[in-house]
Amino acid sequence: MKESPLIRMRGITKVFPENGVTANRSVDFDVQPGEIHALVGENGSGKSTLMHVLSGLLQPDSGSIEIRGVPQRFRTPREALSAGIGMVHQHLQIVREFTVLENIIMGREPRTAWGRVDRDLAERKVGELMDLYGLKMNTRQPAFSLSIDGMQKTSLLSLLFAGAEVIILDEPMTLFDEENQDALQTALIRLREEGHTLILITHKLRESLSYSDRISIMRAGRCVGTFHSSELTRDSLSELMVSGESGRLTGGAAIPSSAAGAAASGSHPSTAPGEILLELRKIGYNGAHLPALRDVSFRLSRGEIVAVTGIRENGLETLEQILTGFTIPTSGSIEYKHLPITGASIQELRRKRIAYIPTERLVRGASMDSSVAENMIILNYRNFHSWGIMKREEIEHFSGTLGQQYNIKASPADKLSRLSGGNIQKVIISRELHTRPELVIFSEPSWGLDLAGRQFVLEKIRSIKQEGSAILVITSDIEEALECADRIVVMYRGEVSSIVRSEDVDKLGIGRLMLGVKHHA
Amino acid sequence: MHSTRPASTFLSIGVAILAALLLLAAMVPFISETPLNTLRQFLTGPFSNRFYFGNYLNRTGLYILAGLAMVISFQGGMFNLGGEGQVYGGALATTLVLLMVPRFGALPGILLGTAAGIFTGAVMSGLSGFFKMKWNTDELISSFLLSSSIVYTIDYLVSGPLRDTQRFLLSTPEIAEQFRFPVLLNPSHLNAGFLVTLLLVVLAQRFLYHTSAGYELRITGLNREFAKYGGIPVRRYYLIPMALSGAFYGLTGSFYIMGTGYATIQGCTFGMGWNGIAIALIARTSPWLVPPAALVFAFLEYGAETAIMHSDFSSEFGTILQAVVLFFVTARFVKLRTKKGEL
């Protein structure tokens, strides 16, 4: 049955003047009414750009958009919203200082006769919405205390409140965490039941296959095909996504087809771990701004990779903040090489050769207005100075070399904000790993990286491990934990649910542990 | 390695000057009996003879220093709004110190005077920086408040206890001869301080972009959290940019005294603080671009002054003209490839 498409994009081309990248090359893209359509591709393939064009955030250089057969031009998100199209970004859309309710109704506030915001009416309407779509939230909660998951829900609700019919979700799988896969499913089903059309932007193959009706694949700025999800397998899908991009892979070799994290590589020839480097003893946190922690203890030894995994709200962020000195725990202690470092500042940690790659990479880990080189030398800039004077050539040489090693597509003098997301990640990661740290705290490693990039980082982590460093990975992605770690610390509701060896469990097992079923290892 | 675009700056300045001149040409027939003469005086006045030209350059020099003061402040992520008081305070400090040692040799005296000015400015501004560091007090407001109090206080001092009753003006006594900078272009005030100023532009550039301290300062100013995360001791970079900025402002006052005024006259430094801010912003906080920006500013002031003296142009119009130029310099009529949030 061939209905006429709800959305018809033809020949969309978009070139970014800042860096000359052609993000979309004459892309054709159709969406049928009422379907769930996955837009799949690696980072840099242009899927986000295409959706930014559709939702009015960007203007295409050429091409056309038709909604229900009527040609449209969306110059601002508002115009797209009037046509019923809305996109859920991440925290860009949220005002942290407002409550959830205020965020949802902003722009469409119900008013009383006096011109005041009618809060009661708003609460009621939003409550109805939440019930309808199964997206329960506390409307009075201040937005800054929301997890990323909560922020996305709030954004989604605000779109629904504004009457959006077509909803574009950007990487929803990462936010409705493992435990909430059911919640995600429910939400998608309800949305569809209410007549909405959904477009899911994702790089996760398995999920796109299971949730969507049709899948469109983007590769290097082009749309290479649209298929019913029943027609594809993971292998064929990943091949469509990556083949033909010789420059992006190290060595140009084909990626193993189950590259997206098969559990097989979970264990490595175990180097007997060496001395204990990091030890957490009964760390607890009870403060106002972050989820609580209780009685968290574990150890990390030389030559070992330990992953702390769980749903993000269950304490991962708190742990990260505490480990790196940005928050002080209310109880417990941390020791590094048997010396207490509880509450030590990040500067002190760095002096002890501890590297840290934060989750909030772009805010904390980079200076967008500085050049690539300036970002790269932040950890070791003193090496390039003698008598306080900088040696320009050495810095350029260093940045250039590091850039080559990590296949970063930029030159040292480029302003960081001009780089693509993946390259920015590489700048940050490369500079940290380069310092040959003894301990690396790495949060959400595959965030923002494409397939090739992830492989590369994984290899780098493993090679540092061989050299005797210890790596603490904090991740909400179970597959990632299984893939890279020797041991896994599973968090549940702020406590350590269990510590297991990665070879002893599989994904299902961890999933259960994350839900609180205790496992004695 | 930094994000300024000289081309767009020069373009803006060019457009601004053009707009100002057009406005001037349009205004002049209404406000002056002798429009052509007024125009001529305005445009060519600063260049018409050595006196005016020298003074024009001299004023430029002082504005360069003020501009550098704010460049450092902005690059460090701090907003020093206390320029007026810091310049005035530096001027008075220099004057007082030199008045106390009338028999000192030239060089030691000059060094002492300079040190006094720098010290005063640095302390005033540094105080705000210190409070910001310790107790997160907003430095913009604290520097402004402190500076305003100092300005009024000095006004009082200069018209009262410290006044030289021999002079017509409300002023302190003049400093001794040997402390006055050698004049470069007689009979104007253009003095050796101008050359030192140019040198300071180079030094400022080198400091910011070629030293590790400068790197730390800039990175902290751009993204404090990133700097902290990277291991830079960020706490001190509340204090340091403010103190350095104040030092430059104090130096401005010092150089004014030893090069131009020779005494602290009430209101002598008025406007230097504000103009420093405007110049630094126009120069997109790059030291290299400060001299051109300063030249433009000083030109407007001087053109107005010569026009006032030699025709019936009145100072209010000069003010209006300045306002127009300021506006045009920052407005973007041409769609250049600029990022949101930049100037």
Added chain:
Amino acid sequence: MLSAIAGIMTPFLIAALGGLFTERAGVLNIALEGQMLIGAFTAAAVAGTTGSILGGLTAAVFASGLTAYIFAALSLRLKANIFITALAVNLFAMGGTQIASQLFFRTKGVVRFAEFPGLAKVSLPLLSQLPLVGDLFSGQSIFVYIGWLLVPCAAWLLFRTPFGLHVRAAGYNETALYARGVSSRSIREKAITISGIACGLSGAVLAFNLGAFVPNITSGRGWIALVAIFLGYKRPGGILLVSFLFAGAELIAQGAQGAGNVPSSLLLAFPFFITFVGMIIFSIVSGALGRTQRR
């Protein structure tokens, strides 16, 4: 004494309440001084020549509001640096009022009028009988009461209306506003215009109190208003408190002048200095009251 304070604080209270909106919208508006000056001049000129307070008031509010609107629209649409353009506005106000003064009244100094309308003194019925604070409500010009009334009005506008929500959102995260189809630029224009209107009113008050126009009649009050906004934690209630304290400081300074023969320029320094000290103390105290997150 209290009654004098009420009189002194009104100009900067009103200006600060207007400036509050721009500050909350994310714009540091330093043109308050210039706007007030324009308001004062227009009020004096119109009231003096027509003999009508209302006329002068309307004209002042209109002139200052219009100036603010133009300043806002030009700066925001042309993406100018608002700090510089605000400086330009201040300069323009200084020069412009002088030119207009010369043009219409043939003087650059004090502009006096033959019959300047007087301001009635009003005492509020019940409140003026109150034991301690009764003075605040007796014998004041009506503008004092208007000023106080504006405090809850501003609070209502800022915290209870959609516009206020948008203003605050523009200050916190304008992208979020944009994503919901509200133009932060338009909100800021409105906010700046509000500050213009408020400054017009405030300047008019100055002119009416004096009964004439004097160059530099504002003498820094626009800046004080700005300080009041920040020290008042960007809330109407806080602004009221700070304005009150600041006016008290000025009164003390004036008293000192009368009593101890303190010269006037030192007098001018006093409020600034005392605010500076107060600010430091305030920071120390609020810093001491709790820190969970390391900064």
